[in-house]
Amino acid sequence: MAIITKQKTADRPAPLSETSVLGWLQKNLFSSVFNTVLTLITIFIIYLTLSGVVVWGYLDATFVADKRRECYDNSLTGACWAGVIAWLDNIFYGRYPREEIWRIDFGGLLLVLWMLPLWLARVKGKILIGASVIIFYPFLAGYMFTGGDKGWFMQFMVAGAITAFIINMTNMLVGLLKNTSLDVFLMQLFGQADAGDKTQRNILLAMVAALFVVVFLWQASWNVTEVVWTKWGGLFLTLVISGIGIASSLPLGIFLALGRRSKLPVVRVLSTGFIEVFRSVPLITVLFMATTMFPLFMPEGFVLNKLVQVIIAVILFNACYMAEIVRAGLQAIPKGQFEGAHTIGLGYWGTMGLIIMPQALKHMIPNIVGNIIGLLKDTTLVSIIGLFDILGMLRSISKDVPWVGLHKEPLIFGAVLFFIICFSMSKYSRHLEVKLSAGDKH
Amino acid sequence: MSDQSAPHKRPKEKFDFFQDQRVRSVFYQLLTAGVVGWLAWYLINNTSENLQTRGMATGFDFMDVSAGFAVDFKMIDYLPGVGTYTDIFIIGALNTLLISFFAIILSTFIGFFVGVLRLSDNWLVAKVALAYVEIFRNVPLLIQVVFWYIGVFSLLPAVKKTVDLSFGAERLLLNNRGLYMAWPVPGDLFWVTILAFIIAVVGAFFYSRRAHKMQDVSGEQTNVWLPSLAAVIILPLIAFFATGMPLDWDIPVLEGFNFVGGASVAPPFLALLVALSIYHAAHIAESVRAGILSVDRGQSDAAMGIGLKPGRVMSLVIIPQAMPAIVPPLISNWMNTVKNSSLAIAIGYPDLVSLFMQTSLNQVGHAVEIVGMTMVFYMLISLIISVVLNIYNKHVQLVER
Secondary structure: OOOOOOOOOOOOOOOHHHHOHHHHHHHHOOOOHHHHHHHHHHHHHHHHHHHHHHHHHHHOOEOOOOOHHHHHHHOOOOOEHHHHHHOHHHHHHEOOOHHHHHHHHHHHHHHHHHHHHHHOOOOOOHHHHHHHHHHHHHHHHHHHHHOOOOOHHHHHHHHHHHHHHHHHHHHHHHHHHHOOOHHHHHHHHOOOOOOOHHHHHHHHHHHHHHHHHHHHHHHHOOOOOOOOHHHEOHHHHHHHHHHHHHHHHHHHHHHHHHHHOOOOHHHHHHHHHHHHHHHHOOHHHHHHHHHHHHHHHOOOOOOOOHHHHHHHHHHHHHHHHHHHHHHHHHHOOOHHHHHHHHHOOOOHHHHHHHHHHHHHHHHHHHHHHHHHHHHHHHHHHHHOOOOOEHHHHHHHHHHOHHHOOOOHHHHHHHHHHHHHHHHHHHHHHHHHHHHHHHHHOO | OHHHOOOOOOOOOOOOOOOOHHHHHHHHHHHHHHHHHHHHHHHHHHHHHHHHHOOOOOOOHHHHOEOOOOOOOOOOOOOOOOOEHHHHHHHHHHHHHHHHHHHHHHHHHHHHHHHHHHOOOOHHHHHHHHHHHHHHHOOOHHHHHHHHHHHHHOOOOOHHHOEEOOOOOOOEEEEOOEEEEOEEEEOOOHHHHHHHHHHHHHHHHHHHHHHHHHHHHHOOOOOOHHHHHHHHHHHHHHHHHHOOOOEEEEOOEEEOOEEEOOEEEOHHHHHHHHHHHHHHHHHHHHHHHHHHHOOOHHHHHHHHHOOOOHHHHHHHHHHHHHHHHHHHHHHHHHHHHHHHHHHHHHOOOOOHHHHHHHHHHHHHOOHHHHHHHHHHHHHHHHHHHHHHHHHHHHHHHHHHO
16 A cells, blocks of 8 residues: 655654764764774873973963073973074074065065965956066065165166066056956057057057166165175075075976977986986985085186075976976876867977966966975975074074073974964965866866 | 868978978987087086196095094994995995885884874864874974974983883883893804794795685685784794793993993984884875775775675775875885985984085095985985886786786
């Protein structure tokens, strides 16, 4: 006998494990005797660790003191953060003159402002913005940080950087307010929107040139005191080395990867050899090579300072890792893309630059961010060969007279700092990965 | 474009010197070779000129010169003033290999353990494993190494307050000079025990093969582990006692201000070992997790369906299929462990880089030779490991068919 009702029977309630906190606990933590024991042991371990950390690092810790002795007077079992706090400026800026520190902050602020449009959906021309950062920002920042006399080339590049920055900022404003790109907006403003491409381009070029001339004359009067590189240090130096390392090793890595995939045997063998040699040795040996052998490589009377040696070593080393990332990205591109590009008559560089690389770079973003994180962490090795990067500074605290023997606290502070930077970067890259691959889903 | 009107006729190939593929290919290759060759020549030329003007010697003669500095951790006999730089190189290389070997074993075990925990059904355990991985992956290894050395292993109790880890037997002692172990010294007839052990292992191996064959034929499972384990333990023990216990222990004894005798490792070794193992375990855990996740869910469902217990599902069905995905990143992690062991230099463990590339280079110069030798050593290690990886990959592919 079948019972057929016209009314829909009431929905059964969702299982308890899906709706209530207790149900969730039962399902995820106490599903069996073994799981319960495991949970309890884990809770106990977490409690021990956390209570230890909190008592040592916060409850018993000393935050205000003039020397280590006072920390001990306050509490024997707690951390002595006062030493780290007293050294904060050194940890971030090294021995950079205190009255000039604004230059570093200002340089950092410029970079943030410059890159800001990349995250704004309404702003147009993101590729140009990205390229302008890589091409111009290093010179502006280099001048900001070093100061002193600038030669004609430096003047030229600094003026170019400021011009690019001004254009970038106006473009951002126009994008936010009018939702168009700057050139379109300007053409409409002058009533030339219907003029031919060539006319438009000439007008724009003229305006850029005029701006450049004004900026060039303006910056010529600037006079920033020189700060020698030996005074650079702390997190600032770490960021400079890894920043230059990343910015230069990406293009170099792309060329090495293309070389390794090339059909020309000589190019392929040389690129492969270069990549494999640097990938199979530790970074510290490359750094030692830089400091001991680069002076021998240079012609008589030409001296590279240690910072430049280190940066070159980091670039060479990292470019090889970047090359492997790029190669993996290239391999993920189906052959049809190459063939399609050939069919429409593109040559090698056209195929690579317009068809393959834009697609491959998208695939590579997570790995590139991973590489950036790795390089940032590896940069701490320069403290071994005597540069005062952030680790160098952290370790010098224990040699400072008032804080003699203060080892643990600075190191933990550095570890937490690195953790925050690296962890947020990797989380962001994962978010980016999801966002970018959203278009690939069918 | 002109022959579009007659598509069936093949266009005559015109030899255009600048557009010809082969000419271009040869040209570009010559160009590259020329630029690289010129650069190499330029650097070599500069180097030799610099060496001459500074009056620096070249060549490998220095390898036979005696080294004047002491090394506190060494596996071969060496006396300062007598041993040569060749000895120094060998000591450094052996120390690098020793620390890498132990770090690789430890980190692989911890890594597999944490990687499996990452996928635990227990929410809390999975989160703790995640926290472990994220914390140790995102802090520079060098900071970790220095922290373990300065913050932990240097703060151990002094010699007078040595901690006895063997509960009063004085066989395993820990203080701020290092870890001291009693070390076995085999007597004359000890080879009999070793022989018994080898026989037991070989026997157990054949026994398990026979058991597998039996299972294939009859479907009957025999317990292999228990008899094998019993044989491997009992047979050598019988031999050992029958030959009159030919084994002495070299026990560390307090003499003056320090322990003498037995085997010992210094705090730098322990710090580096712990730091390397924990750091690389975090990386290995992630590749293990990814490898396990790469196995289709249906596999574990099916394995449970035929009645296997969760532990057996893991060891018989999931892990064997995950291995091809786990092993390549695992091996590259091992390579990184060997390379990262060079951070020893920061805490004074005498590995190849700190002993040869720093101390020796400061003593005798010869920068080019020393840097070259050190790099070639690391390249050789990487080469050996990658050859092994390739062999394994081929093996896996064969099995997959």
